[in-house]
Amino acid sequence: NAGVMQNPRHLVRRRGQEARLRCSPMKGHSHVYWYRQLPEEGLKFMVYLQKENIIDESGMPKERFSAEFPKEGPSILRIQQVVRGDSAAYFCASSPTGHEQYFGPGTRLTVT
Amino acid sequence: QQQVKQSPQSLIVQKGGISIINCAYENTAFDYFPWYQQFPGKGPALLIAIRPDVSEKKEGRFTISFNKSAKQFSLHIMDSQPGDSATYFCAASRGNSGGSNYKLTFGKGTLLTVNP
Numbered sequence: 010n011a012g013v014m015q016n017p018r019h020l021v022r023r024r025g026q027e028a029r030l031r032c033s034p035m036k037g038h039s040h041v042y043w044y045r046q047l048p049e050e051g052l053k054f055m056v057y058l059q060k061e062n063i064i065d066e067s068g069m070p071k072e073r074f075s076a077e078f079p080k081e082g083p084s085i086l087r088i089q090q091v092v093r094g095d096s097a098a099y100f101c102a103s104s105p106t107g108h109e110q111y112f113g114p115g116t117r118l119t120v121t
Numbered sequence: 122q123q124q125v126k127q128s129p130q131s132l133i134v135q136k137g138g139i140s141i142i143n144c145a146y147e148n149t150a151f152d153y154f155p156w157y158q159q160f161p162g163k164g165p166a167l168l169i170a171i172r173p174d175v176s177e178k179k180e181g182r183f184t185i186s187f188n189k190s191a192k193q194f195s196l197h198i199m200d201s202q203p204g205d206s207a208t209y210f211c212a213a214s215r216g217n218s219g220g221s222n223y224k225l226t227f228g229k230g231t232l233l234t235v236n237p
Contacts, residue, residue: 013164021155039205042224051127051210051227052165063223100164108153108214 011035013113014083021119022051028088028095030116034103042082042110043076046098055099059083067084087092124148125213127228134235139155142231144211147192151177151213153223156185157207159230168209169196201235208232 014033016063022028034041039060044052054068069076073091078084085089088095098117126145134140134179144154153168171185171194172176178185184197198205215221 015164021212044225044227049229050209051229052225054224054226057222057224068224104223109155109170110223110225111167112157114162114164 013101013111013115015101015113017100017116018114019117019119021121023121024090025090026094028118030086030088030092030099030101030118032084032086032101032103032113034084034101035105035111037107038103038111039074040104041078041084042102042104043084044100044102044112045099048097052100055086067112090116091118093120094119096120124226125211125228127211127231129231130229132234134201134233136203136235136237138234138235140205140233141195142203142209142233143193143195144213144228145191145193146213146226148213148215148226149192150215151226154185154187154194154224155212155214156183157210157212157227159210166208168182173226181214182213198233201233203235203237206233206235227231 041058042077048050056076057065058071073089075087098115100115102112104110125209156168157165159165169183182199187194210230211228212225
């Protein structure tokens with residue numbers, strides 16, 4: 010059973026561009042969480058999704074950030090008009106029930 | 122407001138020694154407490170988790186001790202090995218009554234170095 014997959018692993022964007030991060034959960038998992046990790050910091054919750062539904066987006070900035078988890082295909086975290094402060098590692102985690110969360114390898118976003 | 126406080130920030134242990142990392146939480150609604158291990162450039166890996174109805178859980182060399190009244194829990198790594206050198210994060214989540222939202226609140230991490 011393959012683990013959680015994320016791509017790209019590294020992403021470089023210039024200020025003002027869009028960043029699109031993908032997450033394929035483990036087989037059979039219908040719960041997806043996104044977290045952001047800043048240098049020397051722990052992980053911070055951003056958004057929780059189930060198939061076709063955003064359940065909790067309380068940790069996500071209201072502007073420029075959006076997330077989706079369509080019926081088919083990976084979950085997408087989209088950041089529009091990136092700024093330097095968006096540089097971070099973004100992790101998704103999937104879960105069969107919501108509780109036990111298994112993390113992907115992350116996407117390291119660098120904004121120049 | 123930091124809801125989960127983790128200490129120490131860094132820890133150096135000799136091979137074969139015991140590594141102890143502590144966490145304290147504020148929200149009494151938390152009912153699930155996992156520990157994650159993260160190597161540089163990798164995602165966090167779930168190590169072990171506990172619920173507040175037990176005071177201790179052991180898996181191999183890893184043990185969680187839980188003190189509900191003090192709102193504290195700790196990770197003990199017995200017979201620490203150089204391969205255990207990593208960053209360790211404690212976390213907490215609460216059951217969402219009638220739902221399945223178990224978003225994790227993380228501590229800031231402990232960088233463990235095990236010297237050979």
